[in-house]
Amino acid sequence: MRVLFVTSEVAPLIKTGGLADVSAALPSALRRLGDDIKVLVPGYPQVLKALDTFKIETLFLKLEGFPESRLLSSLLPDGGPLWILDCPELYQREGGIYQDKTGADWPDNAKRFGLLSKVAAILGGADSPSDWKPEIVHCNDWQSGLTPAYLHFSPGGAPCVMTIHNLAFQGVFPPQTVAELALPEESFHPHGAEFYGNLSFLKAGLYYANHVTTVSPSYAEEIQTDALGFGLQGLLKNRNKSLTGILNGIDDNEWNPSTDKALVQNYDVNSLEGKIANKLELQKRMGLNVESEIPLLGLVSRFTFQKGLDLVLEVAPQLISFPAQLVLLGSGDVTMQNNAQALARRYPGQVATVVGFDEALSHLIEAGADLFLMPSRFEPCGLNQMYSQRYGTPPIVHSTGGLIDSVSDCNKASLAKNQASGFVFNKMTTHDLLICIQRALSVYHDRKTWTKVQLNGMNKDFGWQASAAKYHEIYQSCLAN
Numbered sequence: 001m002r003v004l005f006v007t008s009e010v011a012p013l014i015k016t017g018g019l020a021d022v023s024a025a026l027p028s029a030l031r032r033l034g035d036d037i038k039v040l041v042p043g044y045p046q047v048l049k050a051l052d053t054f055k056i057e058t059l060f061l062k063l064e065g066f067p068e069s070r071l072l073s074s075l076l077p078d079g080g081p082l083w084i085l086d087c088p089e090l091y092q093r094e095g096g097i098y099q100d101k102t103g104a105d106w107p108d109n110a111k112r113f114g115l116l117s118k119v120a121a122i123l124g125g126a127d128s129p130s131d132w133k134p135e136i137v138h139c140n141d142w143q144s145g146l147t148p149a150y151l152h153f154s155p156g157g158a159p160c161v162m163t164i165h166n167l168a169f170q171g172v173f174p175p176q177t178v179a180e181l182a183l184p185e186e187s188f189h190p191h192g193a194e195f196y197g198n199l200s201f202l203k204a205g206l207y208y209a210n211h212v213t214t215v216s217p218s219y220a221e222e223i224q225t226d227a228l229g230f231g232l233q234g235l236l237k238n239r240n241k242s243l244t245g246i247l248n249g250i251d252d253n254e255w256n257p258s259t260d261k262a263l264v265q266n267y268d269v270n271s272l273e274g275k276i277a278n279k280l281e282l283q284k285r286m287g288l289n290v291e292s293e294i295p296l297l298g299l300v301s302r303f304t305f306q307k308g309l310d311l312v313l314e315v316a317p318q319l320i321s322f323p324a325q326l327v328l329l330g331s332g333d334v335t336m337q338n339n340a341q342a343l344a345r346r347y348p349g350q351v352a353t354v355v356g357f358d359e360a361l362s363h364l365i366e367a368g369a370d371l372f373l374m375p376s377r378f379e380p381c382g383l384n385q386m387y388s389q390r391y392g393t394p395p396i397v398h399s400t401g402g403l404i405d406s407v408s409d410c411n412k413a414s415l416a417k418n419q420a421s422g423f424v425f426n427k428m429t430t431h432d433l434l435i436c437i438q439r440a441l442s443v444y445h446d447r448k449t450w451t452k453v454q455l456n457g458m459n460k461d462f463g464w465q466a467s468a469a470k471y472h473e474i475y476q477s478c479l480a481n
């Protein structure tokens, strides 16, 4: 099946979060199943730089309402075909891919991702200028949310699948954007792309796509509720029959403790003792007291309200009195960054904070920590809790979304079934988090049970194959209807 996979980021070329990991690993897994899948991504400087030698000009595009652009073809590091949407006026700039250096959204984001959506619709449309014509267009998050709307109003195009990676980001812009992006006026309707008087890219995608998916079964249920529906619960409830939750997998080559180059010693289920060298290295590199016995808790995350770092900072003084050590890596909210750095200054040797995005360090934390903290308020899927289980670092997670679907709480029953792989708490309070950490630490000090929990996690199959097969089935059902 020919599938156009439209995304605003793809690892390792450009990554701000889990979407980039999925955009690399899912197409790769679908290719292994025999699908012919091409990824379309904007030509940010990072992408063009990484692929400089491969690019071949293919198509020039002049579209109503947008600056001139062209499509370059290239290959992803795994050999998969890649289309790069090159439009210097919109994508060639210093700063983040969604925000400028101060953290403010780029003022022309509607145009930037409107163009991505529009080009995907042209390529999936009946009059596509390309020889390669997709049978399915697979859109991801709000940045390609307008593709199903454009396609809906130009009959004869490919059916669309729309995947929600995080419903909290919707791409909402003022009503005049409809005309600026040359969207048909009929789409600006409560039964369409309109969201309380504005244009919502994501709502357009959810309304016009043939099928909607999200990244875990539990999150698929949660987004139909008032608590986690972000105003779109009504629409999602209506679309219930064509809404499917499919748990993300992980790239098990990239995240494999037995081959990972970021580790100082590789290990697997048969050589778990190799993990300790990574702990000592992590402590040394982070300026923590180098002690093998003390439990070390790690966190790698965007620093946002969603991820619950505020709760971790609140419980930290008690946590280190247990005793335990804490290492934090992330960036985002400036106040949270400052608070995390202040905590490290207050507890030298016991708490270390690194503000920034550091892929290699994130691998070393997964391997070197004893426990991984992921107290997200909501979590569509989450990847770090899967990485940590693979690395023998049981996660402590809040009972929400994909965390429910990928972590088995350690208790008598789950231990008896060899399923216990982490620690789950139910209420998003400092009290419940602390109790859960204490519970995890008491298991940590019971070495026999601890090793069992580590091995249960390491033996789990977090690969993409089963999930990719489910996406393939959805593509087939879209073609059949």
Ligand code: ADP
Pocket (backbone or CB within 6 Å): 016, 017, 018, 019, 021, 300, 301, 302, 329, 330, 331, 356, 357, 358, 359, 362, 381, 382, 383, 384, 385
């Ligand atoms: P989200 O997409 O909501 O940020 P996920 O857990 O799904 O959360 O994916 C986050 C991805 O980004 C993981 O691969 C994680 O390791 C990585 N990541 C997040 N923050 C950092 C950071 N500061 N440095 C390195 N990697 C990070």
